[in-house]
Amino acid sequence: MTALGKTLEIRSSPHILSGNRVDTIMWNVVLALLPVSGFAVYAFGIAAVLVLAVAVGSCVLTEHLLCRVAGKPTTVADGSAVITGLLYGLTLPPGLALWMVAVGGVVAIAVGKALFGGLGQNPFNPALVARAILQAAFPVAMTTWAPILAAGRFTSVPASLLAWPFSAPAPDATSTATPLSAWKFDHRLTETPDLLLGTTAGSVGETCAVLILLGGAWLIARRMMNWRIPAAIFATVAALSAVLHAFDPARCAGPEFMLLSGGLMLGAVFMATDMVGSPMTHLGCVIHGVVIGVLVVVIRVYGGMPEGVMYAILLANALVPHLDRLIQPRVYGTKGRGRKP
Amino acid sequence: MSGTPHLEAPTTPVWPMYRTLVSVGLVCGLLIVSAYELTRPIIQRNKIAARQAAVLQVLPGAHASRTFRVDEAGAVTPVPPESEGEGLVFAGFDAQRRLVGLAIEAQGMGYQDVVRVLYGYSFEQQAVIGFRVLESRDTPGLGDRVETDPAFLRNFECLDVSLGADGKALAHPVEFVKQGQKVSPWQVDGITGATITSRAVALMIARSAATWIPRVAARRAEFRPEE
Amino acid sequence: MPLFASRTFAHGVHPPEAKDDTKGLAIRQFPFAPVLVVPLLQHLGKPAIAEVAEGQEVARGQRIARPDGFFSVAMHAPASGVVRRIGLAPAISGKMEPAIFLEPFPGSTQEVLQGRPCLAASATPDEILAAIQEAGVVGLGGAAFPTHAKLKVPAGKQVETVLVNGAECEPYLTTDHRVMLEHAADVMAGIPYLLKATGAGRAIVAIEANKPDAAETIRAAIPPGAPIEVAVLPVKYPQGAEKMLITALTGREVPSGGLPLDARVLCVNVATTAEIGHLLPQGAGIQERVLTVGGPGVVRKGNYRVTIGTPLRFVLETVGTADDLTRVFLGGPMMGQAVSSLDIPVTKGTTGVIAFTARETGFVGGQREHPCIRCGYCLDACPIFLNPAELGLLARNQQYERMADRHHLMDCFECGCCTFVCPSHIPLVQHFRIAKRAVRKAKAKTP
Amino acid sequence: MANDESLATTSPTDEFLKGLWRENPTFVQVLGMCPTLAVTNSATNAIAMGLATTFVLVASNLAVSSIRRFVPKQVRIVTFILLIATFVTVVDYAIQAISLGLHKALGAFIALIVVNCIILGRAEAFASKNGLLRSALDGLGMGVGFTLALLALGGVRELVGRGSLFGVPLLWDGYQGWVVMILPAGGFFTLAALLLFVQWRKRAAKEVTP
Amino acid sequence: MNESLSTIFVNACLINNFVLAWFLGICPFLGVSGKLDTAVRMGAAVTFVLVVTSLSAFGIQALLTAIGAPYLSLISFIAVIAATVQLVEMFIKKFSPALFRALGIFLPLISTNCAILGLALIQTNKGYGLVQGLVFALGAGAGFTLALVLMAGVRERLDFAKVPDVVRGTALTLAVAGLLSVAFMGFAGLGA
Structure with a gap:
């Protein structure tokens, strides 16, 4: 024995x-992000492959190096850096200079995550932090959209993509408008089927609503995503834009356009639901979604920019500590919600 | 604010406090007033020079300028160059003391804050012939392209603001279109990548022109150079 | 899995049941160990007072220790033999605690010395309570709370229903299952004592849906006209926890810090009920109990009737173990306590002895702990709706007072659901135990 | 230094030098953050602001030091603020006279020198207890330290943001400026990065000489 | 100036947030954003003082214009603000000792707060009237409170995070402020 x-x-x-x-x-x-990424490659060709690869690569490399510097075992294997990189890459314009993509990747991990102590500690979504800082740093490049399904997309890349590091990319002659900017500045409405299938200009991975929803459904089925957040966002955006559209159709497009255009789908399904940056209680998640929905509509309709999903989610991230603080589950055997006094 | 005021508080008589405050106040007042009087003429001169430079820039060919105030009814009165307030227009004259046109200020909400611009109006061409940003806090590198983008500035070399048949309104209101889509002389071509600020500028000029041009167009003769 | 009833509680988890190995095996008698170690404290409350001297010979069933006050129960000799020593022995708490070392006579039989019978039909409630205390009965579901103390309904309170808890939601454990199958008559004999002692009008035997045979057997054993029902509940952990069971069956919640009495119910484990039904009519005391010896580390898994005081080493040696045994715990894998020494004896509260090998423990212990990613799984698992994520964060920062004051730390009953679901493998329950201990200590200091 | 009543045993040069690094108002004491962040979007603005602040610091330190024996405790702070506000008004007009453009770029922040904690802090903590020379040197040291800090921030922000320094393009043709550096957010980030650097240096120094 | 009141409010509160875009009131922002309840109280105190300041600045400016002494504006603003804060302090001390204990330490901070003087100066520069000035002050106060409250939430959460030691402190707070500032850029153009 x-x-x-x-x-x-x-x-x-x-x-x-x-x-x-x-x-x-x-x-x-x-x-869950693979179908979307696959469509991105189909739609934008080599450019999308390069942008996504550089985005993921720079995030993973930064994560690895920072772990080294801190003298800790590398945390690349937990996959969070890959997600950050992939999500971040999917939100970029397909013709963005690769050096800018790399800069953003470093920012995402270093400023968005490592600064706060790594996985689970970051108050803001790292991918969106990087994108927002890039948007502020390189506003022109970040609002120049390469056309979708361009003829030579599998043989060549936009010249702007290969700009020398830290040099301004050459202006792209073939840039087009996204559905949202077309609506905001030209009052041109994109057809719903195009929005659903993603045959419109836009960020690398934000165009195809169907595939994004598919990925979301997979995660919900596996209980790896809180469905209340996207549901609350969709409901809020739909309701609010329906009301505004009824009152002022010239200013606010209808709900189907508001839901399907821009980064709303990608943001609502994959960014707003980021576990680290969303509330933990179910009620908190619903409120989180409503806040994002309201902000998206307000920024899109009344703000200067055509798109506001990124800012809406970042602002909602800042609100999450308060939601988590104020909304606590009702403990068994006690009356009413919330903490003891 | 100091750490331990109460300890010696009862012993200090009131008189020294007044004495100190009054004398310090006097010295301060003296310093301020003398600095003010010393710098006022220089500042005044600088301001006038800056304004003049702007006026001459938006009115190509002008050599001198004179400030006028135009009231709501359209009455024109010459005012000193340092005047401030509503209703100011600046007339520009060439070397032969002939009227080149009027410089008019317009403002509106830009991307970040209020944007103020100055534009030149030519009676002869019935058009806007020059443009310049006076004040803007819009994003550097993006919003400030309205000041530097040559294609955008070309819009204002000859922007049609001719009056309609009744002389009470513009024949065609100034319109904003996206870059490369300008077809009519009264349209402003935007800047891709800085659509918001360029649109704001176009709209504020459109609004200003719609109020001001009909008001001053008929009073060309009243804008006379200084004697 | 057929859903017999939709009545259940909110949240909870579904661990693998792992009962198939033993649920079909009938209860077998275990041999006497060479030396039995009978701790004087096998229950919650005060230790019993030894009534025997070293060297004294005792007969099986003879009382060897008397209760010290109300929150204490009697002990009986688990075998006929000689008291070798009264001294300290290793206990589950990790400390050394007083125990009676009894050496059974070789060839000692399973015959039991009997005392004065107590009959449900004729005894008064107080007599029943006294008999239960005298029989040394405590909660056999694991908590080991003196049963007579639990059944004592304070003045002004009222019990409508007695819940006989046969849910047995812990994985691996099949003792209650076997007791219900093989001793349904004892259960039925026990229930009248409970009803009479508490003044309750009816009893419900609650059984999880994964034991349909037990439900059938119990249902068939109900005497005609008796106010006893069987309720079949969906399989979910921790269905067998008192509060969860009460909510599932009555829809009422036990107030925070309160007792089941406040919800006008009482919960008694089914094995305890059977034991009462078995012992009281003969006037005997507890000498043995049924427990599951199982887990991947055990060769001859099964449900055994083991003498109280049998050291774990003897239990495991007898059934045989795998070579790479790494962890042994008493009770089920969700709430059971790992033991550091195999010299610890089986006590009245031991529901099972489960042994894990390197394979299982590698899966649990070898996982790297990640930071909390705020997934909220634990909030969805906690059956009493605490916020384990927040509590865990506070615990890591030693904010024990805040945990208790604002986040109901003391309501946690350590069911383990949060740790079970945590994808970051944060030992939340362990944190909470430490925190609770610290809070109790602080409270004791400041009266 | 006959009239020096300070208990300090430091030399006058040290009074000047301490402001540069050891007691640097920005990086070490973390004071006067508003102007530090607001006007450092170009090196020119930064240095103008720094010089203006230095002037006010020296002047107010001198004034406070010279009247320190006559001012009753109760009205001390009021007097100091009056004096500081006066010097700030003077600087405000001076800058307006020198360059309207600069005045516009600095905006309300020249006037806001009044509420810069560094100035009142030095007047209260140092000049009201020390002689003229030491007070002047202290003000100068703090002012130069502040100016250097502003310059560091302004320099980094302008260089990265526009590729130029003092308006002179320094980097290669076609350099892509990072607009965010000139925006408010860039101020926060740059200062955070510089503070991080300072903290890291201090820690490294501590490790070398424990 | 023909800005509408809603424009002024949104502008002061969100687009050109006093703290995040204009860097006014950074010291209290860094100092008291560590705990939510102090942040809320500080925000309320600042908003109140801002409103009072706006009113008095309007009065002073009118007076100085009337007597033709614009050069005294800075010095009078300072004097009036100091007096206002004193008054508020006395008022609170008298009527709510509890509030005084909670806010008392902030009040001297408020008097040397750029946000207060900045409001007076900017309001004068922009030539706002009485009502416009009031709305401006309310917007600025609301924006200040909002920034402070958001910051406090994030910082309370970071208190328990595994933040690297080198970063902890002012640097981290500034970085979070930078991120908030970036997020607030989303409001650009709302006032138009």
């Missing part, structure tokens, strides 16, 4: 685990 002579492990109960794992969740999100 040698087995019984051994020292036994002492560990607090429970002695079994569900098998939920951080890295499993993360890689599932990556998986």
Whole structure:
């Protein structure tokens, strides 16, 4: 009976685990993003491949190097850097200079995440932090949109993509308008089927609503996403834009356009639901979604910019600590919601 | 604010406090007034020079300028060059003391804050012939392209603001279109990448021209150079 | 899995049941160990007072320790033999605690010395309570709370229903299942004592849907006209927790800091009920209990009737273990306590002895702990709707007071659901235990 | 230094030097953040603001030091503020006379020198207890330290943001400026980065000489 | 100036937020944004003082224009603001000792707060009238409070985060302020 002579492990109960794992969740999100990424490659060709590769590469490399600097084991394997990189890449214009993409990748991990202590500690969504800073740093490049399904997309890339590091990209003659800017500045409405299928100009991965929803459905089915957030966003945007559209059709487009255009789908399904940056309670998630929805509509309709999803989510991120603080589950055997006084 | 005022508080008599405050106040007042009087003429001169430079810039060919005030009814009165307030227009004259046109200020909400611009109006061509940004806090590198973008500035070399048949309104209101889509002389071509600010500028000129041009167009003769 | 009833509680988790290995195995009698170690404290409350001297010979069933006050129960000799020593022995708490070391006579039989019977039909409630205390009965579901103390309804309170808890939601454990199958008559004999002692009008035997045979057996055993029902509940952990069971069956919640009595119900484990039904009519005391010996580390898994005081080493040696045994715990894997020493004896509260090998523990212990990613899984798992994520964060920063004051730390009953679902493998329950201990200590200091 | 009543045993040069690094008002004491962040979007603005502040610092330190024996405790702060406001008004007019453009670029922040904590802080903590020379040197040191800090910020922001320094293009033709650096957010980020650098240096120094 | 009141409010509150775009009131912003309840109280105190300042600045400016002494504006603003804060302090001390204990430490901070003087100067520069000035002050106060409250939430959360030691402190707070500033850029153009 040698087995019984051994020292036994002492560990607090429970002695079994569900098998939920951080890295499993993360890689599932990556998986859910694959159809969208695939469509991006189909729609924008080599340019999309390069942008996504540089985005993911720079994020992963930064994560690895920062772990090294801090003297900690690398956390690349948990997949969160890959998600950040992929999401960040999907929000970029397809013709963005690659050096800018790389700069943003470094910013995403260094400023968006490592600064606050790494995974789980960051108050803002790192991918959006990077995108917002890039938008502020290179406003022209970030609002220049290469056309979708261009003829030579599998043989050549936009010249702007290959600008020398830290040099201004050559102005792109073939740039087009996104559905949102076409509406805002030219009052031109894009057809709904185009929006659904993603055959419009826009960021690398934001155009195809159907595939984004597919990815979201996969995650919801696997219980790796809180469906209340996108649902609340969609409901709020639809309701608010329906009302505004009824009152002032010249200013606010109808709900179907507001829902399907721009980054709303990608943002609502994949960014607003980022576990780290969203509330933990169900009611909190609903409020989170409503806040984002309201901000999106307000910025799009009344603001200077055609698109506001990114800012809406970042602002909502800043509100999350308060939602988590104010909204607590009602504890069994007590009356009413919230904390004890 | 100081750490331990109460300890010696009862012992200080009131008189030294008044004495100190009054004397310091006097010295301060003296300093301020003398600085003000010393710098006022220089500042005044600088302001007038800056204004003049702007006027001459938006009115190509002008050599001198004179400030007028135009009231709502259209009455024109010459005012000193340092005047401030509503209703100012600046007439520009060439070397032969002939009227080149009027410089008019317009303002409106830009991307970040209020943008103020000055534009030149030529009676002869019935057009806007020059344009310049006076004040803008819009995004550097993006919003400030309305000051530097040659294609955009070309819009204002000859922007049609001719009056309609009744002389009470513009024949065609100034319109904003996206870059490269300008077809009529009264349209302003925007800047891709700086659509918001360029549109704001176009709109503020459109609004200003619609009020001001009909008001001053018929009173060309009243804008006379200084004697 | 057929849904027999939709009545259940909110949240909770679905761990793998792992009951198939033992649920079909009938209860078998376990041999006597060479030395039995009978701790004087096998229950919540005050230790019993030893009534025997070293060297004294005792007969099986003879009382060897008397209760010290109301929150204490009697102990009976688990075997006929000689008291070798009264001294300290390793206990589950990790400390050394007083125990009676009993050496059974070789060839000692399973015969039991009997005392004065107590019959449900004729005894008064107080007599029943006294008999239960005298029989040394405590909660056999694991908590080991003195049953007579639980059944004592304070003046002004009222009990409508007694819930007989046969849910047995912990994975691996099949003792209650077997007791219900093999000793349904004892359960039925026990229930009248409970009803009479508490003045309740009816009893419900609650059984999870994964034990349909037990439900059938119990239902068939109900005497005609008896106010007893069987309720089949969906399979979900922790269905067998008192509060969850009450909510599932009555829709009422036990107030925070209150007792089930406040919801006008009482919960008694089914094995405890069977034990009462078995012991009281004979006037005997507890000498043994049924427990599941199982887990991947055990060769001859099964449900055994084991003498109280049998050291774990003897239990495991008898059933045989795998070579790479790494962890042994008493009770189920969700709430069971890992033991550091195999010299610890089986006590009245031991529901099972489960042994894990390197494979299982590697999966649990070898996982790297990640930072909390605020996924909220734990909030969805916690059956009493706490915020384990927030509590965990506070615990890591030693904000124990805030945990108790603002986040109801003391309501946590350590069911383990939060740790079970945590994708970051944060040992939340462990944090909470430490925090609760700190809070209790601080409270004791400031009266 | 006959009239020096300070308990300090430091030399007058040290009074000047301490403001540059050891007690740098921006990086070490983290004071006067509003102008530090607001006017550093170009090196020219930064240096103009720095010089204006230095002037006010020296002048107010001198004035406070010279009247320190006559001012009753109760009205001390009021007197100091009056004096500072006076010097700021003078600077305001001076800058307007020198360059209207600069005045416009600095905006309300020249007038806001009044509420810069550094100035009142030095007047209260140093000049009201020390002689003329030491007070002047202290003001100068703090002022130069502040100017250097502003210059560091303004320099970095202008160089990265526009590729130029003092309006002179320094980087290659076609350099892509990072507009964010000139925006308010860039001020926060640059100062954060510089503070981080300072903290890291201090820590490294501590590790070398424990 | 023909800005509408709503434009003025939105502008002062969101687009040109006093703290995040104009850097006015950075010291209290960095100093008291660590805890939510102090942040809220500070925001309320500042908003109140801003409103009072706006009113008095309007009065002073009218008076100085009448007597033709514009050069005294800065010095009179300072004097009046200091007096206002004193008054507020006395008022609070008298009527709510609890509030005084909570806010008392902030009040001297407020008097040397650029946000207060800045409001007076900007309001005068822009030539706002009485009502416009009031709306401006309310917008600025609301914006200040909003920035402070958002900051406090993030900082309270970061208190328990595994922030690297080198970063902890002012640098981290500034970085978060930078991110908030970037997020607030989303409001650009709202006033138009």
